[in-house]
Structure formats: structure tokens, C-alpha cells
Amino acid sequence: MFENRIEKLRERMKENCLDGVLLVGDPNRNYMSGFTGDESFAVIGLDRAIFITDSRFTEQAKSQVKDFEIRQYNGKIEEFLSDVVEELEIKTLGFEEDILTFDKYCLYAKNLSCKLVPMEGMVEQIRIIKDxxxxxxxxxxxxxxxxxxxxxxxxxxxxxxxxxxxxxxxxxxxxxxxxxxxxxxxxxxxxxxxxxxxxxxxxxxxxxxxxxxxxxxxxxxxxxxxxxxxxxxxxxxxxxxxxxxxxxxxxxxxxxxxxxxxxxxxxxxxxxxxxxxxxxxxxxxxxxxxxxxxxxxxxxxxxxxxxxxxxxxxxxxxxxxxxxxxxxxxxxxxxxxxxxxxxxxxxxxxxxxxx
Ligand SMILES: [Mn+2]
Missing domain, CATH: 3.90.230.10 (Creatinase/methionine aminopeptidase superfamily)
Known part of the structure; x- marks a missing residue:
């Protein structure tokens, strides 16, 4: 089921010239991953997907999130995200402009090597039809x-x-x-x-x-x-x-x-x-x-x-x-x-x- 949702998202990413997206809002991230917790990060590239969380949620993520590689971060999230973006060779990263706060946007814009582009409701458009x-x-x-x-x-x-x-x-x-x-x-x-x-x-x-x-x-x-x-x-x-x-x-x-x-x-x-x-x-x-x-x-x-x-x-x-x-x-x-x-x-x- 989640694989199917990720594939639909990847089609839209390609149409919009994105080679990665960062999901931080609970509804979108959890819809794509199956996770039921919060304060975590889903990075979806065109052929790999990485789920980033901290020690409070690692065990839960391992049991719920099947179609992502699970990573636990300590320390600065912007540095961890920067490494993941480079590992997935993402050049243009979509973000949720209605959810990502301005201070986080500035932090990521400064630390990530890729371009940040608003997703304009890309995941919400998939969520609109319920299975x-x-x-x-x-x-x-x-x-x-x-x-x-x-x-x-x-x-x-x-x-x-x-x-x-x-x-x-x-x-x-x-x-x-x-x-x-x-x-x-x-x-x-x-x-x-x-x-x-x-x-x-x-x-x-x-x-x-x-x-x-x-x-x-x-x-x-x-x-x-x-x-x-x-x-x-x-x-x-x-x-x-x-x-x-x-x-x-x-x-x-x-x-x-x-x-x-x-x-x-x-x-x-x-x-x-x-x-x-x-x-x-x-x-x-x-x-x-x-x-x-x-x-x-x-x-x-x-x-x-x-x-x-x-x-x-x-x-x-x-x-x-x-x-x-x-x-x-x-x-x-x-x-x-x-x-x-x-x-x-x-x-x-x-x-x-x-x-
Ligand atoms: Mn009502």
C-alpha cells in the first residue's frame, strides 16, 4: 500500500522536476510511510527513501515503516539531512511550504546543497482520494x-x-x-x-x-x-x-x-x-x-x-x-x-x- 503511494508521488515528482521531497508534517509523512508517531522526517528520492527519526521513535519506526531505510539521528538534524540529500544525490528537493516553519526553511536552505522548491500540495492531491x-x-x-x-x-x-x-x-x-x-x-x-x-x-x-x-x-x-x-x-x-x-x-x-x-x-x-x-x-x-x-x-x-x-x-x-x-x-x-x-x-x- 505505502509502496503504491510512494510510486504515485514519484510520478508527480518527475512531472514537477523534483528528484527528492522532504515530508515533515504528520499527515503527509505518515500517509506515505505508515508511521503513527511525530517529529520525524521522510526523505523520498526517485529510487530510494530514507526515514529519519530519533531514539524515542526508532523502534516504532522499524516496525511500522517498511518501504524506507530507517536512520536514527543524534545532534544537528540539518547536518544529518545534508548527508542524506547528498547520499541520494538530490539536486531539487520539494518541501511542504505550508508546514515547514520559516526558521527551519532558512536553516535547511543554508545547510543543504540542493535547491528547495515548494511542493504545492503534491501529497494532498494524492490523499484527496481515499482507498x-x-x-x-x-x-x-x-x-x-x-x-x-x-x-x-x-x-x-x-x-x-x-x-x-x-x-x-x-x-x-x-x-x-x-x-x-x-x-x-x-x-x-x-x-x-x-x-x-x-x-x-x-x-x-x-x-x-x-x-x-x-x-x-x-x-x-x-x-x-x-x-x-x-x-x-x-x-x-x-x-x-x-x-x-x-x-x-x-x-x-x-x-x-x-x-x-x-x-x-x-x-x-x-x-x-x-x-x-x-x-x-x-x-x-x-x-x-x-x-x-x-x-x-x-x-x-x-x-x-x-x-x-x-x-x-x-x-x-x-x-x-x-x-x-x-x-x-x-x-x-x-x-x-x-x-x-x-x-x-x-x-x-x-x-x-x-x-
Ligand atoms: Mn465539519
Whole structure:
């Protein structure tokens, strides 16, 4: 599997006149190598690949990283890298310009004999299509989130704080097998539900509040992401109206996912429904985003999303309406694009849930 990924990368390296790349970011380096640790370096040349780590990770790298020569460094990494670059006869080395810090860039530019060239998302473009193992990990992460959500429906009561609900949610995510969270959970109630990214606070959840839960977990290094908005007690007519518009937009967008359409076309399907119903000014973010090793990756499903969707891409569908100082609603599913449309990985109910 990793050999296959390395071969795909080498094809792109050749097209871009690179005879080596340096991967330091966890998502790209670990995707290419199978490593699950951090703070290590993958140098991939056109016919050899060298994995550089320190004594904390050498044993782990030897068991996980099969398609690389493993080297342990002590002392100055720039000198060690310089030797590896010369050993592999690399003249033009690609680097992750969005990850390598400026001070490290300067250090390597000074010490390495090769030219340093930005990779412009070369590995991310390969990562955009998920293979069956990756989809299986994301599916598992999504099903853990569904299970934890069911626990929260039994747990949450008016009078609890958002923080209490957040902690309980995280407990169940881990209990059901997650290694961690995809991002700090959003637990936003009442007027705070109009904050699209309102993290849990000490605010008490009251009768009549909407409660938005946006959360995800990590399983085998892959993320899930879902949002549900539930009602504490009873909803007003306006709450019900807004909820149903968001749900209609979310379901229409779900039906429009298929290979060949762009992210912006799907975004428009959901956005138009919200606009037609008079709430266009209250939906400010993109309809969705790619999910994988990172919680936000390509393709973007937004007005700017010009990537053509293809089978194997994993994206979210999450329209929302946010009325400042009143309330907000967002409903989000995680989907994988298939040959004919999409498969929805989030299974939690979407009809209005009353606690
Ligand atoms: Mn999301």
C-alpha cells in the first residue's frame, strides 16, 4: 500500500522536476510511510527513501515503516539531512511550504546543497482520494460518533452546563474506541447556538434552547465530523421553521453529490434553498469540506470549491442558519462519494429531536 503511494508521488515528482521531497508534517509523512508517531522526517528520492527519526521513535519506526531505510539521528538534524540529500544525490528537493516553519526553511536552505522548491500540495492531491482502508477507518470513526451521540441523547437534561455535556460526549467517544477528538467539540446552546464554532462553556442549558453538538473523533489516524441540533423541551414556530429549512437544504445537497460535479455546484444546491426561504444572509460558511487525516482538507464544498468530485472523496454536508442573539441550527453528515452518488456515513437521526 505505502509502496503504491510512494510510486504515485514519484510520478508527480518527475512531472514537477523534483528528484527528492522532504515530508515533515504528520499527515503527509505518515500517509506515505505508515508511521503513527511525530517529529520525524521522510526523505523520498526517485529510487530510494530514507526515514529519519530519533531514539524515542526508532523502534516504532522499524516496525511500522517498511518501504524506507530507517536512520536514527543524534545532534544537528540539518547536518544529518545534508548527508542524506547528498547520499541520494538530490539536486531539487520539494518541501511542504505550508508546514515547514520559516526558521527551519532558512536553516535547511543554508545547510543543504540542493535547491528547495515548494511542493504545492503534491501529497494532498494524492490523499484527496481515499482507498478502502482509509474509508473503513473514517466509517468506524463516524459510527463511534453516532454511538456517543445516542448516549448524549439519554444523558442531556436542562440545567446541565455545556461543558458537562462536552465532557460526557468525549468520554463516550473514547470509551467506544476513539484515540482522540477530531477537534475541540462544539456544544452551543440557546443564543450561543448562533455561534457556528461555539466551544462548550459553563453556560447552563435551559428549557426551550436549541443545543448544537458538532464533534468528531479519530480512529486509526482518520477523523469523523458530524453535527446535530436538538431541542430542549419545546421549539417555537420560528425554531421549527428554521430547522426544517436547514434540513431541506442538507438533504437536497446530499442528493446532489456524485462524481463529475464540483464542490461549488453542490454548495449552490443547499445555499439556494436557504436563500429562497429568506435566510441567505445567515449562512456565511461553505456547505462542506473534505475530511481525512485532517479535519479540514480538500476538496472544499463551498462557493470557491472548483475541484471536480470523484469516487473515494470524503466530504461533509453541513448547511446552517445563524440568527445572532437568537439561535442557530446546523445539521452535518459525513459522506463518501461513490460511483453513482454518495454513501452517508453518519447514521444519527435528523428529524427534530426533543429532549
Ligand atoms: Mn465539519
Amino acid at each position: 478502502s482502508d482509509e474509508v473503513a477507518a473514517i466509517k468506524k470513526a463516524a459510527s463511534i460518533a453516532d454511538e456517543a451521540f445516542m448516549k448524549i441523547l439519554q444523558f442531556v437534561k436542562p440545567g446541565m452546563t455545556e461543558r458537562e455535556v462536552g465532557v460526557e460526549l468525549e468520554y463516550w467517544l473514547k470509551k467506544f474506541g476513539a484515540s482522540g477528538l477530531s477537534f475541540p467539540s462544539i456544544v452551543a446552546s440557546g443564543e450561543r447556538s448562533s455561534l457556528p464554532h461555539g466551544q462548550a462553556t459553563d453556560k447552563v442549558i435551559r428549557m426551550g434552547d436549541f443545543l448544537t453538538l458538532d464533534f468528531g473523533c479519530v480512529y486509526n489516524d482518520y477523523c469523523s465530523d458530524m453535527t446535530r441540533t436538538i431541542v430542549m423541551g419545546n421549539a417555537t414556530e420560528k425554531m421549527t421553521e428554521v430547522y426544517n429549512i436547514v434540513l431541506k437544504a442538507q438533504e437536497a445537497a446530499l442528493k446532489s453529490f456524485k462524481p463529475g460535479v464540483t464542490g461549488s455546484e453542490v454548495d449552490k444546491v443547499g445555499r439556494d434553498i436557504i436563500k429562497e426561504n429568506g435566510y441567505g444572509n445567515y449562512f456565511g460558511h461553505g456547505l462542506g469540506h473534505g475530511v481525512g487525516r485532517e479535519i479540514h482538507e480538500n476538496p472544499r464544498v463551498s462557493p470557491m470549491g472548483n475541484t471536480v468530485l470523484r469516487a473515494g472523496m470524503v466530504v461533509t454536508d453541513e448547511p446552517g442558519i445563524y440568527l445572532p442573539n437568537e439561535f442557530g441550527v446546523r445539521i452535518e453528515d459525513l459522506v463518501v462519494i461513490t460511483e453513482n452518488g454518495c454513501e452517508v456515513l453518519s447514521k444519527s437521526p435528523k428529524d427534530m429531536i426533543f429532549i
